[in-house]
Amino acid sequence: MYDFSRCKLCATNGARPKYTLKKATVYACPACGFHYIDHLDDMPSGPQGSSAQALDQKARSYIESRLPGNEKQLRKNLQLVKRHLSLAGASCLDIGAGAGMFPHLLAEEGASVHGIEPQGVFREFTQQKFGIELQGETIDAVHWQEGFKGFFDLVTLWDVLEHVNFPAETLRDAYSVIKPGGWLVLDTPRRDALFYRISELSYRLSGGRNSLFLESLYSPMPFRHKQIFTLRQLVQLVESIGFSVIQLHNKPLQPQNKMVLVCQKQPGNGA
């Protein structure tokens, strides 16, 4: 059992509950200001990942119904990636591949594609829809860390960092499988966005009775949002790991309040 008074980002002890939501408590770190909830997913170990849910007709229809919106956003992300590297023949890893749309788009560009998706229902969908085999083992697994060290030209994390148990570790593990001069491109919601700040204000003014969007920004359900970075926290984190931030997009007024980071592992930096 993880002790949530220990900051998930900087490991300082003394993090305190800041917002008590209906289903989760948001902790805040006094040292680095990180916000995260008091919940971790039981992570499946081994190549099977989580296969609790079956890909029945209902699940398939639901995933299909969300695919067009998914594709629209991911095609934009693809254009962003293509500004920085040529995908034909590139070795790419999409972490948190979901229904497989981004691996599919990468494959269309002629890339050599790998993908990680811990939920079996999405892996099965991806296999059937796109003929792409995703792996259930997460990026910390020996399969990746020993088998693909310094291997990839590109690693992508679309809407993943807010979902994983330990985002700093996920980024370090991603760093180690990227080759020198290779790329990490990601997007994630940002906490220093208007929605979040208004919600915090509302929480304070109502004595905790009305937390507006905080309830929907965090969830203790499996694979849902566990932490939300500020832009500064995320930039500092990737730089401390060894990446250079090459391009940065703020979308503070978009519904998801996302930030997009294009990072490069320093050329000639062996490990």
Ligand SMILES: [Zn+2]
């Ligand atoms: Zn901290």
